Structure formats: structure tokens, C-alpha cells
Amino acid sequence: MENILKEKLKNRYRLKTETELNRMVHEIQQGTISRSYWSAIITKMYNEEHSEILNKKIREKVELDKRLIKTSGRKSSSERSKANSDILYSDLQKIILDFQLTTHESYIQKFTRVFKEVDGDRNGIVDEAEFRQLIAKMRIPTNEENIQTLLQTIDPYDNQKISYSECISLFSSVRCEDKE
Secondary structure (H helix, E strand, C coil): CHHHHHHHHHHHCCCCCHHHHHHHHHHHHHCEECHHHHHHHHHHHCCHHHHHHHHHHHHHHHHHHHHHHHHHCCCCHHHHHCCCCCEEHHHHHHHHHHHHHHHHHHHHHHHHHHHHHHCCCCCCEECHHHHHHHHHHCCCCCCHHHHHHHHHHHCCCCCCCEEHHHHHHHHHHHHHHHHC
16 A cells, blocks of 8 residues: 555656655555545455445545544544545554455455365365366466466476465465556
């Protein structure tokens, strides 16, 4: 998040020095972040579906904060800036981390179920044919060349023994690389 924020600030304030940009990032991290920045961060980090979900969660939090400010009757400077679509940076981080945890747990549950389906002898190890079934059942978009690359990465000596944890590690790195 910090790097994306800094990149956005650098694009907006082209004449600022590195030190000034770092100070701006630090100030935002200690206070609120405007919608233009949090929205850009979400768009850069996530696919369209996940961006929509996160944007909705953040907007809900902003609206809740607005209602709380309105009912309390007092407004600090950070509360006045939140009257727009600003959110505390710490709240943004929490929303994103909670979302990541939830999606990771969901992915692991689905992956575990599918891995058990393709692991014919139920020993926690798959061979190349079962690995190919796993890719197909997980609907991982790929072609034969990419499958060969994945196989070379995960089973470089072609010993036909690919563990559950090796698959998890490989697919999480593939998923991360796909977004970048």
C-alpha cells in the first residue's frame, strides 16, 4: 500500500523531493487518506470483482464514521476531513487485511477440497496427471506451455511427487504475479 501511495503522490507532485514525498506518506499513514488515493490503491492491488467488494466495504465504513461524527456533535480536524470520503489510514489497512484473510481462507478451503478430489490414493501427493486435473478443476487459466513451466517449477526432477504444500506455495505465487 505504501509504495502505491507514494507512486500516486509522486505522479501528482512531480517537483517534490523524495524526503518531502516520504513525509507526505507518513502524514497520511498517521491520519486520513482521501478517496482518490484509497481508490487508486484498491484498483492497483485487486481485480475488478475484489475492487468492487473492497470499495463497498470502505464506503460503508466512511458512512458509518459520518453518522458517528454527526451524532457526537463534535468535530476534530480529522473528523472534518472525514466528512468527505476520507478514511483513517489504519481503518483502510484493517479493511484490506480482513478482506485478504477472508479470501485466503476461502481459497484454501476450496483448494483443499479440490486437492483431495484429485489425490486418488489420498496420500497428500499428486503426480503430473493429478496436477493437471487440479489446474483444470481450480479453473486456473493457462495453456500447455504454462503448465509445463509450472511443472518444471514444482517438480523439476520429474519425480511425480507434488505435495499439497508445494501446490499451495506455487499457486499463491502465481496468483500474486498475475495481478502485478
